[in-house]
Amino acid sequence: KNQVEQSPQSLIILEGKNCTLQCNYTVSPFSNLRWYKQDTGRGPVSLTIMTFSENTKSNGRYTATLDADTKQSSLHITASQLSDSASYICVVGTKAAGNKLTFGGGTRVLVKP
Amino acid sequence: GAGVSQSPSNKVTEKGKDVELRCDPISGHTALYWYRQSLGQGLEFLIYFQGNSAPDKSGLPSDRFSAERTGGSVSTLTIQRTQQEDSAVYLCASSTIPEGGQYFGPGTRLTVT
Numbered sequence: 537k538n539q540v541e542q543s544p545q546s547l548i549i550l551e552g553k554n555c556t557l558q559c560n561y562t563v564s565p566f567s568n569l570r571w572y573k574q575d576t577g578r579g580p581v582s583l584t585i586m587t588f589s590e591n592t593k594s595n596g597r598y599t600a601t602l603d604a605d606t607k608q609s610s611l612h613i614t615a616s617q618l619s620d621s622a623s624y625i626c627v628v629g630t631k632a633a634g635n636k637l638t639f640g641g642g643t644r645v646l647v648k649p
Numbered sequence: 650g651a652g653v654s655q656s657p658s659n660k661v662t663e664k665g666k667d668v669e670l671r672c673d674p675i676s677g678h679t680a681l682y683w684y685r686q687s688l689g690q691g692l693e694f695l696i697y698f699q700g701n702s703a704p705d706k707s708g709l710p711s712d713r714f715s716a717e718r719t720g721g722s723v724s725t726l727t728i729q730r731t732q733q734e735d736s737a738v739y740l741c742a743s744s745t746i747p748e749g750g751q752y753f754g755p756g757t758r759l760t761v762t
Contacts, residue, residue, distance in 0.1 A: 570750065572753075577756075578755055578756075579653070579740055579742075579753030579754050579755050579756050580692075580740075580753045581753070582750050582751070582752075585750055625691070625692070627692075636694060636697070636705075637682075637692075637694065637751070639684075639691045639692040639693075639694075640691060641690075641691040642691060
């Protein structure tokens with residue numbers, strides 16, 4: 537069964553600090569991995585997307601890594617800002633018809649001043 | 650340009666009533682997805698449309714759920730005889746190609762009383 541597991545479930549950090557979110561998956565056949573940011577009451581917004589051959593991708597203060605061998609990904613947030621408070625969702629797409637996505641449960645990040 | 654739009658943004662209905670949720674994808678996007686996000690849960694795939702192909706309905710939780718996509722553009726998700734467990738945020742996403750990044754709408758929050 538395709539699964540995506542994220543850790544931690546929630547995280548509180550002080551403004552200006554860095555943090556790293558983890559994602560482990562068992563989706564097969566693997567096509568791509570995406571990190572989304574979801575503000576409360578809003579739809580998810582894509583941060584990064586990586587295919588099998590990519591092992592790192594950055595979007596501003598967000599850097600995602602991918603280890604396709606161990607089926608792990610991380611999202612690193614540098615110099616956190618209050619606006620980073622949101623849920624971060626790891627999503628894995630398959631090569632199966634329709635590029636079905638399997639969603640992780642998300643990590644809820646709260647940045648405190 | 651305009652993103653994915655959904656309407657209504659909020660819907661409160663009585664148990665047993667039918668509801669229709671609407672999604673306007675980004676113009677030119679051939680792939681359209683419906684997801685459900687229950688309180689405290691991850692995103693759950695419901696149904697996928699790609700061009701003129703038969704939709705992938707494998708995620709629909711029961712036969713009370715159905716969806717249409719007219720003219721390859723606007724989509725309507727219908728829930729018949731709503732139950733309290735149908736209460737959730739229903740998200741629509743579209744992409745240019747199945748393998749492309751999915752752009753999410755703001756969602757419709759459905760509350761069944």
